Amino acid sequence: MSATVTADHILQTRGVSHDLGAFVVAAAFARGGATAAFALGDGTLHIAPRAGGRWRVVAVHDGAVLALAPDVGPGGYLSGGDDGKLRRTGETAEDIAGFGMKWVEHVASFADARTGLLACTVGRQVHLFDGAGKKLKVLDHPSSVTGVVFDAKGKRVGASHYNGASLWFVAAKTDSARKLEWKGSHTGIAISPNGDNVVTAMQENALHGWRLTDGQHMRMTGYPGKTQALGFTRSGKWLATSGAEAIVLWPFSGGGPMGRAPSELAGGDEGVICTMVACHPQHEAVAAGFSDGLVVLADIGSARILPVCGPGRGPVSALAWSADGAQLAFGTESGFAALVDFSKQ
């Protein structure tokens, strides 16, 4: 059909894609920007040079890769697996830490002029390392940690869990969390770029937020499904979220989202749920993936939608921008993975 051809136009003219044969759990770009990586449910990383050429396959975990982040250095990746390992993959793959039978479910990293920071979650704990992989501290939580994130300055690390979230100062001599409380199961976390707002996704198809300056609660509801992906735009004016039949954007400029309706972009197909979002690192734009395999790029100001990849290749399960905003990597539950170049040609 001609509509399908149109929807795939960007993929066909500006994309490189492969069928990798296993669930694409996550995608990320190395900080140096030379490669993108796809983490798979079969334990491998597929590393794609942005300049083109063969994708390198590295067997990283014995089981599934559960989480992926860029390493603090320019060329590598950080991954967690259901083999209980936190690993670093550059030219070679090496262990940073092992946790026996427990899964390493989430990883995060922060790069700065010093060694940077690494974090991973294992059960109820967040383990913090310096960029060299030296253990700094272990942060305990009342229940299993479901998401971990550094703030934009790398000063604090936030973790979501049951009945709320915890915020910790990375450099504190004695560790005590600022407890952000709200009853229920919180399943993911984001911190706004200015560090003033923490938002979690919840089991009950809703989001919950805390404004840190005055403790104001923010409830964002109305989703037909669970929000798996959430992130602030570069300016912090919008929170982009998955879990509805459109990209749902909550306004965080002005007084915040309380009492205001969210913007909805790229909606229309009934029963097709937005499964992934990734905010552009430079502009007020967001890439989104849907349960039918559709991937789009949405410009928030003009509400213009650019189709990137048409439906039919499995629910979108991974989505990531390069730091310069020129390339988008995405993958699906059925193993399709692509790298698309938006730079001037």
Add this chain to the structure above:
Amino acid sequence: MADAVLEQVPVTVLTGYLGAGKTTLLNRILSENHGRKYAVVINEFGELGVDNDLVVDSDEEVFEMNNGCICCTVRGDLIRIIGGLMKRRGRFDGIIIETTGLANPAPVAQTFFVDDTVRAKTRLDAVVAVVDAKFLLPRLEDSHEAAEQIAFADVIVLNKTDLVTPDELATVEAAIRKINRFAKIHRAQRANVPIAELLDQGAFDLKRVLAEHPDFLEDDEHEHNDDVGSVSFEVETPIDPERFNAWIGGLLAERGGDLLRTKGILAYAGEDRRFAFQAVHMMADGDFIGPWKNGEAHTSRIVFIGRNLNRPQLRRGFESCRAG
């Protein structure tokens, strides 16, 4: 799309008191040569002597859903683990979840009603309870959980029968039947039940609700007390769907805490397909499951397993749903 053809992965929940033989049974399932591969979610890794890369160690984390329903508790750890296991789909044929000895099976079962992802990718196959023939009676005396595990079970492995006399065994079986007349009981020693009798039971499949309950009409003697028990009713007159929905909805909302499991097959007036219905506490699920067999009487049947079952009241309620 490749994803759509993948079948839902069956999940078996294994309950039972510490020492009843759960670990022995798990070891058998994992080590026997049946050509199938199972992912196993356990709580204490040390006990299991089998080397299997699909064994997941988990802390049971039960939480209450914020949906205004006080008995709607689910296992958050299972939602996460099933999500993780689904990423490596195709590498196993089923999932077995072991619960701790004192666990109430309801949150595990309710997880399969509540979470969309879990519902989409897996199906609850059956709850299997392992009970110790020698120690069941004292356990029933001193705990709620022992009775709840039996009440919830679709399959009961009555283990260690070699440690009791035939009379004692008969007494224990009668005690189990008093709680749950509808589960299949397998007598066993060292948990030696054929694996085909435990896995792929389809006990939560609406198509098989009440498919195997030969003693349906057996009259039960005890009623209306704090013990867990089971009652069943039949009516020959077709059921009015609106009346039934109003009655069962109100009943589950009001009494769902006491009603552990409810199952029914209904003949709706003017409808030639059977309607199947099941609930775990307040979480309910129902659908049409195809036509009645040729010559089969269009009898509507309902079963309740729970506490404080007021037999006359439940019967009147069910009979009030008759059409016309």
